[in-house]
Amino acid sequence: MGRMIDVPEHDLTAYRADPPGEPRGAVVVIQEIWGLVDHVKDVADRFAAQGYLAVAPDLLGHVGLTPEVGARIFELMASASEEDRLAAQPQLREATTPARQPEFAAWAVPALRAVVDGVVDEPGVRGRVGVVGFCFGGTYAFALAAADPRLRAALPFYGSFPESADPATIACPVLAFYGEDDHGITDAVPDLESRMERAGVDFSARVYHGVGHAFFNDTSPVRYNAVVAADAWERTLAFLDAHLGS
Numbered sequence: 001m002g003r004m005i006d007v008p009e010h011d012l013t014a015y016r017a018d019p020p021g022e023p024r025g026a027v028v029v030i031q032e033i034w035g036l037v038d039h040v041k042d043v044a045d046r047f048a049a050q051g052y053l054a055v056a057p058d059l060l061g062h063v064g065l066t067p068e069v070g071a072r073i074f075e076l077m078a079s080a081s082e083e084d085r086l087a088a089q090p091q092l093r094e095a096t097t098p099a100r101q102p103e104f105a106a107w108a109v110p111a112l113r114a115v116v117d118g119v120v121d122e123p124g125v126r127g128r129v130g131v132v133g134f135c136f137g138g139t140y141a142f143a144l145a146a147a148d149p150r151l152r153a154a155l156p157f158y159g160s161f162p163e164s165a166d167p168a169t170i171a172c173p174v175l176a177f178y179g180e181d182d183h184g185i186t187d188a189v190p191d192l193e194s195r196m197e198r199a200g201v202d203f204s205a206r207v208y209h210g211v212g213h214a215f216f217n218d219t220s221p222v223r224y225n226a227v228v229a230a231d232a233w234e235r236t237l238a239f240l241d242a243h244l245g246s
Contacts, residue, residue, distance in 0.1 A: 001011045001017075001045070002015050002016050002017035002018070002041060002044060002045060002054075002200055003015075003016055003017070003101055005118075007057070007111065007114050007115060007118065009028065009093060009108065009114060010107070010111035010114050011062060012057055012058065012059070012061075012062060012111050012114070012115075013057075013058045014055050014056060014057040014058060014115060015036060015040070015041045015044055015055070015056040015058070015162075016044075016054070016055050016056075017044040017047065017048035017053075017054045017055075017056075018048055018049075018051060018053055019048045019049070019051045019053060020048075020049075020051075020106050021051070022123060022124035023051065023053040023122065023123075023124040023125050024051040024052060024124065024128070024244065024245070025051075025052050025053070025124075025125055025128035025129065025130065025240065025244035025245075026052060026053040026054070026055065026119040026120070026125045026128065026129045026130070027044075027047045027052045027053070027055075027129075027130050027131070027132055027154075027240065028054075028055055028056075028057070028112065028115050028116065028119075028129065028130070028131045028144065029043055029044045029047065029054055029055065029056040029130070029131075029132055029133070029137075030056070030057070030059065030112070030131065030132070030133030030134070030136075030137030030138075030140045030141055030144075031056060031057075031058070031059065031060065031133075031134070031136065031137050032134045032135040032136055032137055032214070032217065033065075033070075033092075033096055033099075033135055033136040034065075034067075034071065034073065034074045034091055035058065035060040035061060035065045035066060035067050035069065035070030035071075036056060036057075036060070036067050036070075037062060037067050037070050037071050037219075038067075038071075038219075039218070039219045040056050040134075041056060042177075043056070043132075043134075044056045046233075046237060049131075052240070052244075053119055053122060053124070055095045055115055055118070055197075057111065059099075059108050059111065059112075059140070060096075060099055060105075060136075060154060061091055062107065062108075062111075063098035063099050063104060064095070064170065065095045065096065065098075065099065069095055070095070071179075072096060073088050073091050073092050074196050074219075075130045075205070076088035076091070076218075077089075077092065077220070078220060078222060079083060080216055083092075089208070096173070097166050099136070101233035103163075105143070105162070105164060108115060108143075109137065109140075109143050109144065109147045112131075112140065112143075112144045112147075112148075113144070113147060113148050113187055116129055116144075116148055116150055116151070120150055127150065127152075128152055128244040128245075129150060129151055130151060130152055130153035130155065130172075130240050130243065130244055131144050131145060131151055131153070131154050131155070131246070132154075132155040132156075132157070132236065133155075133156050133157065133159060134157045134158070134159075134214070134216060134217070135157070135158055135159060135213065135214060136159070137157075137159065138156035138157045138158055138160075138176070139156070139159040139160050139161070140159070140161015140176065141154050141155065141156040141159060142156050142159060142160045142161050142162055142165055142170075143153065143164075143165050143176075144229075145170045145171075145174060146162070146166060146167070146170050146206055147165075147174055149169075149171040149172075151171070151172045152173075152220040152243045153172055153173060153175075153239060153242075153243035153244060154170070154172055154174045154175075155173075155174075155175050155176070155236050155239060155240075156174070156176045156177070157170045157176075157216055157232070157241050158177065158178045158179060158182055158185055158186075158213050158214065158215075159176070159225070160185050160188065161188070161192050161195075166199075167196050167199035167201050167203075168197075168199040168200075168201075170196075170199070171222065172202075172243070173201075173203075173204075173239075173243055174196070174201060174202065174203045174204070175203035175204050175206065175235065175236075176189075176203070176204070176205045176206070176207070176241045177205075177206050177232050177235075178205060178206065178207045178208065179207075179208055179211040179212040179213055179214075179228075179241070180208060180209050180210065180211065180212075181210070181211060181212035181213075181244070182211075182212045182213040184213075184230070187205060191208060192205070193205060197215040200244050206232070206235065208228045208231075208232075209227075210223050210225075210228075211223075211225045211228050215228050215229060215232075216228075216229045216232060216233075
C-alpha cells in the first residue's frame with residue numbers, strides 16, 4: 001500500500017507507492033480527468049509491484065477536482081440512467097473548466113518537474129525516470145516529456161499532444177497508445193507521427209482496433225477492454241524495462 005506525500009513548494013499532494021526492494025527506476029503516473037481516484041492509485045501500486053517507485057500527483061486537486069468529486073461524476077457518467085448521465089455533463093464541465101485554462105498548465109508542468117526532482121536521486125532510481133499518463137494525464141505525459149530532458153521514457157495513453165508543446169524538445173523515446181474508435185484524439189495521430197519524425201523523436205503509436213477512449217480503465221465497464229488493456233500493460237512494462245533498465 002502506498003501513502004500520500006506533499007510537494008509543498010507547488011501546493012501539491014501525491015500518492016507514492018514503493019516497491020518491496022530497491023527501486024529499478026521511478027514512474028510518474030498522471031491521472032485521468034476524474035482526478036486521483038482509486039483506479040490511479042491502483043495503477044501506481046501495480047508499477048510498485050513490478051519494482052518501480054511510482055508517484056501519482058494529485059494535479060486536479062489543485063483546482064478543486066478532488067477524488068471524491070471525480071468519483072461522484074464518474075459514477076453518474078457510467079450510470080445506466082440517461083437522466084444521471086445528462087445531469088453529470090454540466091457537473092463535469094464545471095469541475096474541469098479550471099484545468100483547461102492556460103494558467104493551469106503553467107502551474108502543472110513545473111509541479112510535475114518537481115515530482116521528478118523528488119524521485120530522480122532516490123536510492124536505486126539513479127536518474128531512471130519515466131512517465132505514464134491516461135486521458136488528461138496522457139496530454140500531460142507529453143507535456144512533461146517536452147519540458148524535462150531527464151525523462152528516459154514517456155507512455156501517453158489516449159492523450160492529445162499539447163498545443164503549447166514542441167516535439168523538438170522531447171529527449172526520450174515515446175510509446176503512445178490509442179483506441180481506433182476514439183476519433184477526437186486518434187484521428188490526429190498520423191499528423192503527430194509526421195511531426196515527431198521531423199523533430200527526430202523516437203515515437204511509436206499503437207492504435208488498437210475495436211476500442212475507444214479509456215480502454216485501460218478497469219473501473220469503467222463500458223469502456224474497459226481486458227484483452228487490449230493486458231497487451232498495453234505488457235508493452236508498457238517492456239518499454240520501461242528497455243529504457244529504464246540499468
